[in-house]
Amino acid sequence: xxxxTLFTKSTKEAPKDELSFNARILIQAGFIDKxxxxxxxYLPFGLLVLKKIENIIREEMNIIGGQEVLMPALTPRQNWxxxxxxxxxxxxxxxxGFDSKEYALGATHEEVIVPMIRQHAFSYKDFPVYVYQIQTxxxxxxxxxxxxxxxxxxxxxxxxSFHMDEDDLENYYQIAQxxxxxxxxxxxxxxxxxxxxxxxGAFSKFSHEFQTLAESGEDDIYVCRNCSIxxxxxxxxxxxxxxxxxxxKKLAKERAIEVGNIFKLKDxxxxxxxxxxxDESGKKQPVLMGCYGMGLTRIxxxxxxxxxxxxxxxxxxxxxxxxxxxxTLNSREAxxxxxxxxxSEKIYKELKESKIDVLFxxxxxxxxxxxxxxxxxxxCPIRLVVSERTLAEDSVEIKKRDExxxxxxxxxxxxxxxx
Amino acid sequence: xxxxTLFTKSTKEAPKDELSFNARILIQAGFIDKxxxxxxxYLPFGLLVLKKIENIIREEMNIIGGQEVLMPALTPRQNWxxxxxxxxxxxxxxxxGFDSKEYALGATHEEVIVPMIRQHAFSYKDFPVYVYQIQTxxxxxxxxxxxxxxxxxxxxxxxxSFHMDEDDLENYYQIAQxxxxxxxxxxxxxxxxxxxxxxxGAFSKFSHEFQTLAESGEDDIYVCRNCSIxxxxxxxxxxxxxxxxxxxKKLAKERAIEVGNIFKLKDxxxxxxxxxxxDESGKKQPVLMGCYGMGLTRIxxxxxxxxxxxxxxxxxxxxxxxxxxxxTLNSREAxxxxxxxxxSEKIYKELKESKIDVLFxxxxxxxxxxxxxxxxxxxCPIRLVVSERTLAEDSVEIKKRDExxxxxxxxxxxxxxxx
Numbered sequence: 001x002x003x004x005t006l007f008t009k010s011t012k013e014a015p016k017d018e019l020s021f022n023a024r025i026l027i028q029a030g031f032i033d034k035x036x037x038x039x040x041x042y043l044p045f046g047l048l049v050l051k052k053i054e055n056i057i058r059e060e061m062n063i064i065g066g067q068e069v070l071m072p073a074l075t076p077r078q079n080w081x082x083x084x085x086x087x088x089x090x091x092x093x094x095x096x097g098f099d100s101k102e103y104a105l106g107a108t109h110e111e112v113i114v115p116m117i118r119q120h121a122f123s124y125k126d127f128p129v130y131v132y133q134i135q136t137x138x139x140x141x142x143x144x145x146x147x148x149x150x151x152x153x154x155x156x157x158x159x160x161s162f163h164m165d166e167d168d169l170e171n172y173y174q175i176a177q178x179x180x181x182x183x184x185x186x187x188x189x190x191x192x193x194x195x196x197x198x199x200x201g202a203f204s205k206f207s208h209e210f211q212t213l214a215e216s217g218e219d220d221i222y223v224c225r226n227c228s229i230x231x232x233x234x235x236x237x238x239x240x241x242x243x244x245x246x247x248x249k250k251l252a253k254e255r256a257i258e259v260g261n262i263f264k265l266k267d268x269x270x271x272x273x274x275x276x277x278x279d280e281s282g283k284k285q286p287v288l289m290g291c292y293g294m295g296l297t298r299i300x301x302x303x304x305x306x307x308x309x310x311x312x313x314x315x316x317x318x319x320x321x322x323x324x325x326x327x328t329l330n331s332r333e334a335x336x337x338x339x340x341x342x343x344s345e346k347i348y349k350e351l352k353e354s355k356i357d358v359l360f361x362x363x364x365x366x367x368x369x370x371x372x373x374x375x376x377x378x379x380c381p382i383r384l385v386v387s388e389r390t391l392a393e394d395s396v397e398i399k400k401r402d403e404x405x406x407x408x409x410x411x412x413x414x415x416x417x418x419x
Numbered sequence: 420x421x422x423x424t425l426f427t428k429s430t431k432e433a434p435k436d437e438l439s440f441n442a443r444i445l446i447q448a449g450f451i452d453k454x455x456x457x458x459x460x461y462l463p464f465g466l467l468v469l470k471k472i473e474n475i476i477r478e479e480m481n482i483i484g485g486q487e488v489l490m491p492a493l494t495p496r497q498n499w500x501x502x503x504x505x506x507x508x509x510x511x512x513x514x515x516g517f518d519s520k521e522y523a524l525g526a527t528h529e530e531v532i533v534p535m536i537r538q539h540a541f542s543y544k545d546f547p548v549y550v551y552q553i554q555t556x557x558x559x560x561x562x563x564x565x566x567x568x569x570x571x572x573x574x575x576x577x578x579x580s581f582h583m584d585e586d587d588l589e590n591y592y593q594i595a596q597x598x599x600x601x602x603x604x605x606x607x608x609x610x611x612x613x614x615x616x617x618x619x620g621a622f623s624k625f626s627h628e629f630q631t632l633a634e635s636g637e638d639d640i641y642v643c644r645n646c647s648i649x650x651x652x653x654x655x656x657x658x659x660x661x662x663x664x665x666x667x668k669k670l671a672k673e674r675a676i677e678v679g680n681i682f683k684l685k686d687x688x689x690x691x692x693x694x695x696x697x698d699e700s701g702k703k704q705p706v707l708m709g710c711y712g713m714g715l716t717r718i719x720x721x722x723x724x725x726x727x728x729x730x731x732x733x734x735x736x737x738x739x740x741x742x743x744x745x746x747t748l749n750s751r752e753a754x755x756x757x758x759x760x761x762x763s764e765k766i767y768k769e770l771k772e773s774k775i776d777v778l779f780x781x782x783x784x785x786x787x788x789x790x791x792x793x794x795x796x797x798x799c800p801i802r803l804v805v806s807e808r809t810l811a812e813d814s815v816e817i818k819k820r821d822e823x824x825x826x827x828x829x830x831x832x833x834x835x836x837x838x
Contacts, residue, residue, distance in 0.1 A: 005484075006486065007486055007536065007539050007540055007545070007548045007550060008539050009539050033535050033538070035490075035491055035493075035494070035495065035531060035535075036493065036495045036520070036522075039491045039493050039495075040491065041488055041489065041490045041491060041531065041535060042488060042489040043488050044486050044487060044488060047487055047488060047489050050489070065424075067425065067426055067463050068463060068466055069460055069461060069462050069463060069466060070460065070461040070466050070469070071454070071460045072454055072458045072459065072460060072572045073492070073555065073557075073572060074454075074455065074458045074557070074571060074572050075454070076454065076455045076458075093514055093516065094514065095512055095513065095514040095524075097512070097559050097560075097571065098510075098559050098560070098561045099561070099562075101455070103455075105514075105524075112454060112460065116452050116454075116460060117426065119452070120426050120427050120428050121426055126426070129426045131426060136492065136555060138492075138493070140516050140517050141516075141517070142517045142518070143518075152493060152516065153491045153492060153493045
């Protein structure tokens, strides 16, 4: 992508009306735009990152047998009445159609998926079933003050699993946990992310959250460094301030962002919909269920919160909007300026042909200083400078966003250093 | 994808509570599921087709310079007040948040994109700007009776262009028309789709629709076969029943489905937002605008309406959920059954490795007759049968969905015939 044609612009200062760091820096760097509190537009850079996160999640969900569908946001009141959540769910947006039909905007989709799967899986031969979607969800938040962390509209992956018995549910629950860590690893969040025991609500003794350490998090967790697991403060008393694994009481209290959660729902939602299967002997048996949530936009916000320095964002490689940011430094002298331009264009073409995602700062009226400031703000992993000075040595200058040193690299080695 | 693990099932009969052909056949074949009138879930097959349509549209939009963003569905009342559409827009879903803030669910996005682009493009140096999104939209329809054709929730591509003068707008309007025909060609709808003059509403003399001939369409159009253009019946009197190009009065009245529409909005939306640009002499000038809509889910429905026979769907190649549908016919005799299975598995692996999308009917308890009926219903372009009989001749049987003849093809030529 060429910066000279991109319609968005980064700004010198962060917006003053935004409280959260993630929204401030993502707006300033031109990744998102704020329409209303908790409601954002994803601009080209932001959408590129979202699509990378989406593809990682899709790949890992497919590996554990997930089948992708897309459910609607308009969900009929009747379905929520059946599970008794029309009044009790804390943050449903509700609306009425011309036909007086009432809907909730889906904040989660148990009320849609259970009656749907019931039509397709009814015999013991049909189980287990793993179905997920990547879709826009809505929450009627009282206050939206954490940027992408707690939006009124956000994008989520929700996976639902259906099982014939508890062992099979437990087995898949473990498989899903591993897939979650794989996703956080690929998103650059693994080091800071802990499997966290949390309240199981009405469903079971515990649920599990995935919490990423960050000062700006909304949760307090107690981390056992021995076992790399944590306990949400909401149940720390029930757990007697003890690691459930090694029983140690040496737990460190930390702030963290919940980047995923998984529940054994068992028959909490299948029962109200009278969803049973027929076993081998012809008997009706309850269907048991697990659900596995993960917010794509929240992961985007969490990366912004945790991967940056004073100059801007520092994207982990696999989710960076671009791997390489080419900066062309214009020369005053026409002939050498021309050489710099031609060489930059050639490198841009070469990297694109090698399927490397490249941002190309080919703007001619922007100063060197501004270009460098913007490259740091946007935060691509590799900055590649082409200038009269580097070409004098048949080289380009390469700097990694998370390192201080620059390196001169021969023109014939550009591709190798850009991967 | 293996049919033995797919959670969805096709059914012997179409659902009785669904009036429209497209929804009936897509539900029967397991592509979609109905949650409420005008509100559908896209099951794995349906989602695969949607993603192919989406990729075609994205590629063609990028070719004409479109930059992709993702705008929210929750749009503040205030923005719709500014353009005087809060009350006048015919089908807005409206809702209120806890903070008494009112929103419309976006049915179109002029009210979001204009104030957003205004922040980024303000100098003559910044124009033109072309921005699009592929996103879920909502319409509070009084009656939802046309399946995917007129949903209460649907997926649209909406492109918006911003210009400094009418010539530039007109020029891009022509470029967008060509891109639209390219998309319809790739979706297999070109032969039946006509550029159609329609009412320009409050914006300009005409708008243009893209209408695909279909008995089930909601529009009447008058087609000039000489010029391959049409006139919507709503303006046929204003046009004096005459082709605007060749002036012929020989026009054929047809039913058709509107699969796209494009408008020159000029300053209809930029003016209420006081969106101007600064020209080279430092003067403020009005920004002119075009908009270009296309429903992905409507295209899916239109293909179902127009590409089928009595036995089921007939997907155009580029939008088919799978190019090849492998049908394994089980033998009673163990050894030859084993050979059929192994050969099928080998072909499945080979085609997948060659990046061909394959559906593999590897089910062991389903009869030959049922497998053939289902293959016709699902409608992949190529059916590839592996059986004891075909292997006796070191062959597979290939049948194209839109032809009657079958052909025996040597095992060494399978890849060639599957492309």
